[in-house]
Amino acid sequence: MGKMSGSQAVVKCLEEEGIKTIFGYPGGAVIDLFDALMDSDINNVLVRHEQGAVHAADGFARVTGEVGVALLTSGPGATNGVTGIATAYMDSIPMVILTGQVPRALIGNDAFQEVDIVGISRPCTKHNYLVSDLDQLIPTLREAFYIAKSGRPGPVLVDLPKDLMASQLTYPEKKDIKISSYQPTYKPHPVQIERACKKIMQAKKPVLYVGGGVILSDSSNELRELAIKLNIPVTMTLMGLGAFPGTHDLSMGMLGMHGTYTANMAVAECDLLIAVGARFDDRVTGKLEDFAAKSQKIHIDIDPTSISKNVKVDVPIVSDCKKALTAINEWFDTKSDINLSDEADRHMPWLETIHDWTVKHPLSYKDDDIIIKPQYVIETLHKHTEGKAIITTEVGQNQMWAAQFYKLDYHRHFVTSGGLGTMGFGLPAAIGAQMAFPDKTVIDIAGDGSIQMNIQELATAKQYNCPVKVAILNNGYLGMVRQWQKLFYNKRYASTTMDVAPDFVDLAKAYGALGLRATTKDEVEPVIKEALATDNIVIMDFKIEKEEGVYPMVPAGKANTEMLLV
Amino acid sequence: MKHTISVLLQNKPGVLSRVTGLFSGRGFNIKSLCVAETLDKGISCLTVVSHGDETIVEQITKQLHKLIDVIKVTDISEHEFVEREMILIRMKAESHTRAEVLRVIDIFRGKVVDVSAKSYAVEITGSASKITAAIDILRPIGIKEIIRTGTIAMARATKTK
The missing domain is CATH 3.40.50.1220 (TPP-binding domain)
Structure with a gap:
C-alpha cells in the first residue's frame, strides 16, 4: 500500500468507521485535516462556534445511536468544545472529538493557540489521547471509536499534533481491538x-x-x-x-x-x-x-x-x-x-x-382564554406533530414542560442535556438531529434565555438547509431560576430578568429564517400549523404567561412525596 | 477507616494524573501515594492509602477500575498484608545528643546514611505506625528535616494448611 499523509489517514479511518457527517470548525492546527476532507465523501458541517459543533455531533449521536464526530482546532477551538464534551460525558453519549494540537516540537512551549486539552478534558471524557507517535495515529483513532461506543458509552478526545498530519505513513491493516485493561461486562450473571x-x-x-x-x-x-x-x-x-x-x-x-x-x-x-x-x-x-x-x-x-x-x-x-x-x-x-x-x-x-x-392529581395547569400557557404550546405541538417529532430542548422551565407535556412514544426522539443541564444545547443538537433525519420534523423547545446562548447556529442551519423549528417559550425571564427565587428567595429576582432581548421575528428574518409570533392563545395553533408547513427554519416566538411555574415541584432536599402541586 | 489499595496500571503518559484527578474530582482522600514500574516496564504499580467508610471505598475501587488504563485494583487491607514505609530524617547531632540519636535509631533498626559534624541523616523502614513512633521519639532530640515515602504494601501469601 502506498504512503499517505497523516491527515489523509485520519480521514480514511473516519470513512472506515462509517462516518458520513462530522461537525467542525477549522483553524491553523487542523488546516491539513480540512484539506484532506475535501477529497472525501464525508460531509463537514461548518458550525459558527465550536460548542455548537460538539452539541450538533452529540444530537446526531443521540438520535442515530452512532458515534458523533466533531473536529476542532487547537487552543480556543478545543476549549470552546469543552462544555459540549462535558454535556456528552454526563449523558453517556458516544462521541469522538478530534482536536488539532501545535507541532510536537512546540508542545509545552506556550506556542500560539496551544492548550493542554488532554489535561483539561481528562475529567469530562471517557478517555483521551495525545497522539505522540505517527505509528500510533490510526490504532489510537480506532481505539477511540471502540471505547466511545462500547460499555457505558462516552466522549473520547484525540489530540492530533499538526506535524503528524503532514507526515507520510503507510496505512495500517485493520485489526481486532483488544484492551486488556478495558473489558466491559455485557452479560448478566x-x-x-x-x-x-x-x-x-x-x-x-x-x-x-x-x-x-x-x-x-x-x-x-x-x-x-x-x-x-x-x-x-x-x-x-x-x-x-x-x-x-x-x-x-x-x-x-x-x-x-x-x-x-x-x-x-x-x-x-x-x-x-x-x-x-x-x-x-x-x-x-x-x-x-x-x-x-x-x-x-x-x-x-x-x-x-x-x-x-x-x-x-x-x-x-x-x-x-x-x-x-x-x-x-x-x-x-x-x-x-x-x-x-x-x-x-x-x-x-x-x-x-x-x-x-x-x-x-393529574399533570395539569391552569389554562387561560387569552394568555398563552407554555404547557398549552407543548400540547399543541404534540397534537400537530402527532407526537412524532424529534424534540430537543434547552435547559430550564422549557425543558421540564417539554418533558412533562410532550408525551413521547418513541425512543431516541427526546434530545436534552440531562446531567450537565447545558443551556444553549437545543439548537445545535436539533441541527445534528436534522442532519441525521432530513425528513423528520425536529423541534427545539427553547426559552428566551437559553436560545440566545447558541443563537449563532441559525446560520449553520440555513447553510445546510436544516429546517429546524424553534419554539421559544418567551417569558422575559430566566424562568427556572426565577421560579426558585419566587418560592425560596422571597421573590427577589436577582439577575433573572431579561429586560433586553432581540425581536426574535426580526432576528429570524436576519438569518433567512421565518419568524412567527403568538401573543394570545388563539394565535398559537395558526403559528404552529404555519411553522410545520414551511420548509424553512422557523422561529416561533410565544409570548407566554410571565410567572408560570413548573409543577409539581419537589423543593431541593425534600422527599419526593413533599411535592408542591399546581 | 484506613484502606490500602494496590493498583496496576498501564505505564503511559498522564496516567498518574488520571488517578489523582479522580481522587480530587470526586472528593476522595489520599493519605499517601507511591508509584513505580513493575518487572514489566509497560505496567506500573501504585499503592494509595485512603480514608473512608465502606461505601466510599467501594466507589474508590470501582471508579479506579473504570479508568481505561487501570488493569487491576485490589483493596489489600481487606486481608492480611505487609506494609512498609521508608523515612529519611536529618537529626541534629551535636556532641551531647550524638549518642542518644544512635541509640534510638538502633532501637528502630534504622541506619545512618549520611553524616556531618552537626547532623546524622538516618534511614528507617517499617510500618506506618512504627515510622510514626520513631518520629515521636526523635522529635524532642531535634529533627531538622524529614522525608517520607508513603506506604507500599503487599498481600500476604495464602498459607496452605
Missing part, C-alpha cells in the same frame, strides 16, 4: 437474574424506574415486553423519556423534582423498585433516605460505579440493559409453573391505586 425474577414474583407493588441506559442500549422493545407482560407500571427519568410509550396506560411519566404526582407516590409506596439503566441522580431521588424507602431494589446497569453509589440495592446486575431485560423476559417465558396472566392480574390492585393518584 444468571444467578442475579434468577434472584431478580424471584423478587419480581414476590412483589405486590413493583415499579420499573428506567433511565437513559435503556435508550443507549436500544432496549425499548424488551422493556415494553416486560412491563406489559407482568403489568408493571413504568416511570422514566428525563434521559429515559421515550424508552416506554408515554401515552401507554402503564406509563406514569417522569419522576423526581418535576415528576408527576403519580410517579413520585408510586416510587415512595412500591415494594420493589426495578431500576434499569438509571443512576439514582439527585434530581430523581430528592431526599435520599426517603427515596423508595419501602422497597427492595434491583439495579441493572452496565457501569458498576453506578450501582450502590447513592442508594444501596438488594440485587445488583452489572449488564447491558438489553441483555438483562431479555434474560428476565426469557426466565418468565420458560418457567412452565408460572402463569403469566395470573402474575399480571396480581398487580391489578396496585394499578388501581396508581390510577387513583392520577385521577386525584
Whole structure:
C-alpha cells in the first residue's frame, strides 16, 4: 500500500468507521485535516462556534445511536468544545472529538493557540489521547471509536499534533481491538437474574424506574415486553423519556423534582423498585433516605460505579440493559409453573391505586382564554406533530414542560442535556438531529434565555438547509431560576430578568429564517400549523404567561412525596 | 477507616494524573501515594492509602477500575498484608545528643546514611505506625528535616494448611 499523509489517514479511518457527517470548525492546527476532507465523501458541517459543533455531533449521536464526530482546532477551538464534551460525558453519549494540537516540537512551549486539552478534558471524557507517535495515529483513532461506543458509552478526545498530519505513513491493516485493561461486562450473571425474577414474583407493588441506559442500549422493545407482560407500571427519568410509550396506560411519566404526582407516590409506596439503566441522580431521588424507602431494589446497569453509589440495592446486575431485560423476559417465558396472566392480574390492585393518584392529581395547569400557557404550546405541538417529532430542548422551565407535556412514544426522539443541564444545547443538537433525519420534523423547545446562548447556529442551519423549528417559550425571564427565587428567595429576582432581548421575528428574518409570533392563545395553533408547513427554519416566538411555574415541584432536599402541586 | 489499595496500571503518559484527578474530582482522600514500574516496564504499580467508610471505598475501587488504563485494583487491607514505609530524617547531632540519636535509631533498626559534624541523616523502614513512633521519639532530640515515602504494601501469601 502506498504512503499517505497523516491527515489523509485520519480521514480514511473516519470513512472506515462509517462516518458520513462530522461537525467542525477549522483553524491553523487542523488546516491539513480540512484539506484532506475535501477529497472525501464525508460531509463537514461548518458550525459558527465550536460548542455548537460538539452539541450538533452529540444530537446526531443521540438520535442515530452512532458515534458523533466533531473536529476542532487547537487552543480556543478545543476549549470552546469543552462544555459540549462535558454535556456528552454526563449523558453517556458516544462521541469522538478530534482536536488539532501545535507541532510536537512546540508542545509545552506556550506556542500560539496551544492548550493542554488532554489535561483539561481528562475529567469530562471517557478517555483521551495525545497522539505522540505517527505509528500510533490510526490504532489510537480506532481505539477511540471502540471505547466511545462500547460499555457505558462516552466522549473520547484525540489530540492530533499538526506535524503528524503532514507526515507520510503507510496505512495500517485493520485489526481486532483488544484492551486488556478495558473489558466491559455485557452479560448478566444468571444467578442475579434468577434472584431478580424471584423478587419480581414476590412483589405486590413493583415499579420499573428506567433511565437513559435503556435508550443507549436500544432496549425499548424488551422493556415494553416486560412491563406489559407482568403489568408493571413504568416511570422514566428525563434521559429515559421515550424508552416506554408515554401515552401507554402503564406509563406514569417522569419522576423526581418535576415528576408527576403519580410517579413520585408510586416510587415512595412500591415494594420493589426495578431500576434499569438509571443512576439514582439527585434530581430523581430528592431526599435520599426517603427515596423508595419501602422497597427492595434491583439495579441493572452496565457501569458498576453506578450501582450502590447513592442508594444501596438488594440485587445488583452489572449488564447491558438489553441483555438483562431479555434474560428476565426469557426466565418468565420458560418457567412452565408460572402463569403469566395470573402474575399480571396480581398487580391489578396496585394499578388501581396508581390510577387513583392520577385521577386525584393529574399533570395539569391552569389554562387561560387569552394568555398563552407554555404547557398549552407543548400540547399543541404534540397534537400537530402527532407526537412524532424529534424534540430537543434547552435547559430550564422549557425543558421540564417539554418533558412533562410532550408525551413521547418513541425512543431516541427526546434530545436534552440531562446531567450537565447545558443551556444553549437545543439548537445545535436539533441541527445534528436534522442532519441525521432530513425528513423528520425536529423541534427545539427553547426559552428566551437559553436560545440566545447558541443563537449563532441559525446560520449553520440555513447553510445546510436544516429546517429546524424553534419554539421559544418567551417569558422575559430566566424562568427556572426565577421560579426558585419566587418560592425560596422571597421573590427577589436577582439577575433573572431579561429586560433586553432581540425581536426574535426580526432576528429570524436576519438569518433567512421565518419568524412567527403568538401573543394570545388563539394565535398559537395558526403559528404552529404555519411553522410545520414551511420548509424553512422557523422561529416561533410565544409570548407566554410571565410567572408560570413548573409543577409539581419537589423543593431541593425534600422527599419526593413533599411535592408542591399546581 | 484506613484502606490500602494496590493498583496496576498501564505505564503511559498522564496516567498518574488520571488517578489523582479522580481522587480530587470526586472528593476522595489520599493519605499517601507511591508509584513505580513493575518487572514489566509497560505496567506500573501504585499503592494509595485512603480514608473512608465502606461505601466510599467501594466507589474508590470501582471508579479506579473504570479508568481505561487501570488493569487491576485490589483493596489489600481487606486481608492480611505487609506494609512498609521508608523515612529519611536529618537529626541534629551535636556532641551531647550524638549518642542518644544512635541509640534510638538502633532501637528502630534504622541506619545512618549520611553524616556531618552537626547532623546524622538516618534511614528507617517499617510500618506506618512504627515510622510514626520513631518520629515521636526523635522529635524532642531535634529533627531538622524529614522525608517520607508513603506506604507500599503487599498481600500476604495464602498459607496452605
